[in-house]
Every structure is written in C-alpha cells, then in structure tokens.
Amino acid sequence: MNWWAKWLQKDEAEKIIISPDGRLKCTFLLKNSQIYYSVTKDNKSVVNKSRLDILLCGEEPLKSRLKLIRSRTIRHQETIEMSWGEDRFLDNTYTESTFYLGETTKKRRIFTLRFRVYDNGVAFRYEIPPQPSFSKIIIAEEQTEFNVDLNSIAWQIPAYQPDRYEYNYERTNVYDLKKSVHTPLTIKTPNGFYLSIHEAALYDYGSMTIKLNEKDALFSDITPLSDGTKAHVNLPFQTPWRLIMVADSAIELTTNRIMYCLNDPPVGDFSWVETLKFIGIWWAMYVGEWTWAPGERHGATTVHAKEYIDAAVRLGIKGLLIEGWNEGWEGNWLENGVNNKFTVPTPDFDLEEVARYATAKGIEIVGHHETVGFVDNYENQLEDAYNYYAANNVHYIKTGYAGSMITINGHREFHHSQAGVRHYQKTVELAAKKKICLDIHEPIKGTGLERTWPNLLTREGARGQEYEGGAIGPSHACFLPYTRLLSGGMDYTNGIFDIKNNVKYISTTLARQAAYFVTIYSGMAMAADRPFIYEERFPELFNFVREVPTNFEKTIPLSGEIGDFYVVARKDRFSPNWYIGGVTDTSSRHVHINLDFLDEGVYKALLYIDSEDAHFRDNPFGINISEKHVGKNDTLDIYMAPGGGFAISLKKI
Ligand code: NOJ
Numbered sequence: 001m002n003w004w005a006k007w008l009q010k011d012e013a014e015k016i017i018i019s020p021d022g023r024l025k026c027t028f029l030l031k032n033s034q035i036y037y038s039v040t041k042d043n044k045s046v047v048n049k050s051r052l053d054i055l056l057c058g059e060e061p062l063k064s065r066l067k068l069i070r071s072r073t074i075r076h077q078e079t080i081e082m083s084w085g086e087d088r089f090l091d092n093t094y095t096e097s098t099f100y101l102g103e104t105t106k107k108r109r110i111f112t113l114r115f116r117v118y119d120n121g122v123a124f125r126y127e128i129p130p131q132p133s134f135s136k137i138i139i140a141e142e143q144t145e146f147n148v149d150l151n152s153i154a155w156q157i158p159a160y161q162p163d164r165y166e167y168n169y170e171r172t173n174v175y176d177l178k179k180s181v182h183t184p185l186t187i188k189t190p191n192g193f194y195l196s197i198h199e200a201a202l203y204d205y206g207s208m209t210i211k212l213n214e215k216d217a218l219f220s221d222i223t224p225l226s227d228g229t230k231a232h233v234n235l236p237f238q239t240p241w242r243l244i245m246v247a248d249s250a251i252e253l254t255t256n257r258i259m260y261c262l263n264d265p266p267v268g269d270f271s272w273v274e275t276l277k278f279i280g281i282w283w284a285m286y287v288g289e290w291t292w293a294p295g296e297r298h299g300a301t302t303v304h305a306k307e308y309i310d311a312a313v314r315l316g317i318k319g320l321l322i323e324g325w326n327e328g329w330e331g332n333w334l335e336n337g338v339n340n341k342f343t344v345p346t347p348d349f350d351l352e353e354v355a356r357y358a359t360a361k362g363i364e365i366v367g368h369h370e371t372v373g374f375v376d377n378y379e380n381q382l383e384d385a386y387n388y389y390a391a392n393n394v395h396y397i398k399t400g401y402a403g404s405m406i407t408i409n410g411h412r413e414f415h416h417s418q419a420g421v422r423h424y425q426k427t428v429e430l431a432a433k434k435k436i437c438l439d440i441h442e443p444i445k446g447t448g449l450e451r452t453w454p455n456l457l458t459r460e461g462a463r464g465q466e467y468e469g470g471a472i473g474p475s476h477a478c479f480l481p482y483t484r485l486l487s488g489g490m491d492y493t494n495g496i497f498d499i500k501n502n503v504k505y506i507s508t509t510l511a512r513q514a515a516y517f518v519t520i521y522s523g524m525a526m527a528a529d530r531p532f533i534y535e536e537r538f539p540e541l542f543n544f545v546r547e548v549p550t551n552f553e554k555t556i557p558l559s560g561e562i563g564d565f566y567v568v569a570r571k572d573r574f575s576p577n578w579y580i581g582g583v584t585d586t587s588s589r590h591v592h593i594n595l596d597f598l599d600e601g602v603y604k605a606l607l608y609i610d611s612e613d614a615h616f617r618d619n620p621f622g623i624n625i626s627e628k629h630v631g632k633n634d635t636l637d638i639y640m641a642p643g644g645g646f647a648i649s650l651k652k653i
Helices: 003-009 302-315 333-339 351-360 375-391 418-433 476-482 510-519 531-537 539-547
Strands: 013-018 024-031 034-041 044-056 066-076 079-081 089-091 094-103 110-118 121-128 136-146 153-156 170-173 185-188 194-200 208-212 218-222 231-234 241-247 276-281 319-322 364-370 396-400 406-408 411-413 437-440 456-459 524-526 552-561 565-572 578-584 589-594 603-610 623-630 635-640 645-652
Touching (some): 013 066, 024 094, 024 110, 024 121, 034 241, 136 208, 276 364, 333 375, 406 418, 456 524, 476 578, 510 565, 510 645, 539 603, 539 623, 552 589, 565 589, 635 645
Parallel strands (some): 319 364
Antiparallel strands (some): 034 044, 136 218
C-alpha cells in the first residue's frame, strides 16, 4: 500500500499522553472526522470525552474527512527562572504530543493540535498554518469542550457584565452554568479533584469565557467582537493555550504555575524592571477628603505631591501614585473621559517640578492614565503620553479603563474581546520600549504574558478594596487565591488601616490588612491608606508593610479552603527572610503552622495577630504584636478573628 492509501486509512486514531509522573493521562481521539480528548488522574476521570472544534466564517467546519497525518511525542524538562514573582524557579516539565491533521477533501486544509501534559495539568492549542486556498480567517466559534461532571462545584464570576471582572465569587453547580462565566473557573469534581480552567498566552484573540452548550458540556464561549465574530486573524495562527490545572487539594491549586510556563521567555532585555511598593494620592479621594477633579479639594496638586513624596521617604516606601493630575476629570468624568488629555496637567500640578523633586528624593512616581474606556482617544495620544512620562523619569504607569465597554475604532467592544486584547498588548509593548512598567486596572485578565513582558508588573481585574463599605465582605479575599490569583498578581490596594472612617467601613481587622501583602501577590503593591494614618496611628504595624518584599524566591501554600481561609509562606528573593500571611472569612480560626520549610538557624519572628476579642465589625483594631525566636523544628499556633488575619515576618539572625 502506498503512503497516500495508508494515510487515507488513518481516519481513526487514539493516543494517550502521560504526564512525567505517570498520574495524569490525556487521551487524544480522532473518530469519524471528529476530534476528542479526555483527562484522567490516577485513572479517575477529570474531564470526560470532550469535542474540539473551530468554526470559521464562510468556510465549512475544519473536519471534512479528517485524517491524522502524523503525530510526534517528546518529553521536555526545563527549569524556568522568572525575574520577579511569587517563585523564582518554575518547573516546566511535560510530555508534549503534536497531532498534524488534514482533510482529504479537495480543500486539503491542515491544522495542528498540540497537547502538553504536566504533572499538575493539561494544556492544548490549535495551530493553523497558511492554507493552500487562504491566508486569513475569521473565527466564528471555537467549540472546545471541558466536559467535567455536571455535579461538580464551580466558583465563578459572570462574564459580559458592566463591571467586567468585578463581581463577588459565587459557588454553583456546574449544571447551573447556563450563562457565561470568566476564567480562571475553579471547579471541584465529585471524585475530589480541584481544577481550574483557564487560558495562557492570550494574544490577538477573544478571551475565553465558559458556559454549558446544548449538549450540557462546558465549552469555550469566546468573547465576540462588535461584528459578532470571535476573531479576525492572519495565518499562521495559534489559539491561546487551553489550560486545565489539576490538583488534589484547593491549597495545592494555588501554586499552579503552568500558565507562565506556556508563555515565551522575555523578548529582549528587561533587567531594568523592578517590582515596587507605593503609596498614592488616591484613597483620600475615596474617603472624600480630596477630589480627582480640580477645585478646592483637588488631590493631585504640586504641593500635595511634594508632601506625599516627603512622606514616602519617611515611610521608607519607594513609589508614589498620583491620580487626577491631568485634564479631563472635570464634571461627569465617566462621560467627559473622552476628552482626557494625557500630556496636559491641571494648572495646579507641575509634573516636571514634581518629577524633579521625586527623583532628587529617590522616589519613583507612578503615573496615571484613566482612559474611561475611550481607547481611541488614548491610542491617539499613546506615544506622546508615554514619551511625556519617560522624559520626566516616570517608569511606572497605572492605567484604567473604567466603564462597561471600551471604544475602539468607533465601536463599543468588550474589554475582553480581541479588540481589547490587542489594545492592552499594544500598551505593554510600547511601555516596554520606553522602559515603563504597567499596573493595568480594568484590564484583560492575566494569561501569563508577564513572563514574556516582565514590565507588565500587575493588574486589577477583580474587586479590590475600593469595593469595601458594603460590596465585598471578608470571604472575598479568601476566594481570590483559588480563583482570580491563578491568573497572576493583583493590585488589591492593601493596607487600609483607617478601618472605621466616615465613608467606608472596611470589613477587616487591622492585622488582616498587613496579611494582604503576603496573601495577595502583586509586582506593584500599594500601601493604599493616607501617610498620616501610617505615621501617626499605626507606625508599628507599618514596619511590616515597609519590610515585606514584592519579589519572592519561593512560595509555600500552607493551608486553606476556597472562600474560607488561606495561609501562605513566602521567602524573600534577596534575603533568607520569610513572610507568612493568613486571612479568614467571617469565622474565627486557629491555624497550626509547621515551620519546617525554614533553613537551619534561628529566626526572629515578629507576629501581628488578631487579639482574642478582635472582630471585623465589633473590634477591628484588636491586635497583638509580639516577638519570639523560632527555628525549623518549631510550630506556631495562630488565631484569626472573624474577618481577620495575621502577618508574620521571620528574619534570620
Ligand atoms: C478604577 C480603579 O480601580 C481605581 O483604582 C481608580 O482610582 C479609578 N478607576 C479612577 O481611575
């Protein structure tokens, strides 16, 4: 039989791809021109037989008389070094199988499916090379199923809603996911596995949301463009990786780093990137003392900026964010934002003078661009706006896209559509050119791009503390490590110590605000309260905030359950010191911490713990601060009050 005749016969294929440790197995199946995959762990089902399809506009589905042309399996073993983050070294060890598929009809269309099976997850993507008959495609739908048991529990936030990713996590059954939800979508299966369905390396494509299809299987509902299609792409093209993280416990899930491994190494020299802790001309606006808009109580004045720079120096904090410094905030800023000028300061703010002053004092200014979602207006000024900051020695910018939709090329688009994805990427790449780091608010969700673009230091993309005062409660920060934070760091705006202010009553204890600097990782971490609160009222607790690093060598998740509590230890990147943080929901809790992860030797432990009578509502300021010497054979028994938490620093003596 010649090769052609043989190939024509290969319309059925089955191949099992086995993880390096042998426990996770992914089966690829081609039958009757339909591709399927399934996943098991220890021979128990994780994802049942699921279809893989891509539908193109104006083209028949990519599966007319489909054959497997060839397949190839390799074992990859690599340790990746990240320049900043929660872990310096990531294990990128997997089994990869690539399936080259082709049609035997006249069109002879070809494409590839690439699978990577790790010990703790499975990833795959579609790769479409230039075709004999066309070089551009419009994706009508991607039908990637994730056919998990319908009785699984899911923790989710809704997609396509006006507040983007800013919703409270809800626990539902998978059979209730009739409307699209965002990823990472964390799931517990009836046979006890914890999964999170997400994507990695999202470039030039609509972001994946998830819902049940007509066959009652979860599938990829790709965010549409305003023209109703999912993406317009040139060939060759590859979809983002579809990623299923798999763990035996909720706490194990929290350090799944496959997402970063699936992204490319940095493109160029990023040795100039440094993580940053910063205060801001910010929370004073939230509590009504100052305003973003010019006027009597304008926050971003030259005078205030210099005062805050001096305060940053005294506090030992490296950065200062200044919001509301430019023209466009007057009146109804959400509507007027279309006129925002990103190179024109208000008359009472002299950017050049402030920047000079900051540089002389060794403080980094964090610039601010609130686009209000008017991307066209922003893109018209992008190059000038970044040049303006770069010329004034500003190396960090917080950007914002408030509003339910963004306007691109005159069209109202979802933030998480292909148009949005392209725009956010443009800002990251331009910022990299100008040696600027970004903290993106109202962002596109994280898919690990910071491995390739380390100047993308953090993003928001969930409810942060600005939602305090009623819209979030103590369980919110107990959901984040198991859900949102699987997609990367978050600027949660930690460290609000003025808990009982007149405007916003924060649902926290004092110690918990210090804990956030450990439990919610961010490459740019904000100490969000006003400096006088730190200096005059809580200088002792602020010592922890000053010292806690923003770049870690190693992260060890200690204990937790989704939405209930979370305890984590992290080792500083540049010293032998460790930091432990914990948060709980409205229930009090005792946690037992075994310090066996420490190196040999003695550590001075400083403990910031809720007092026995502390309570997020009734006694939020109840805190005990103590000191003791510990070593790797010791254990700590720590109390967390309702809505509370704790922070511990362990400094090697
Ligand atoms: C929403 C952001 O989350 C917040 O940090 C910012 O201050 C406002 N938008 C105004 O830009």
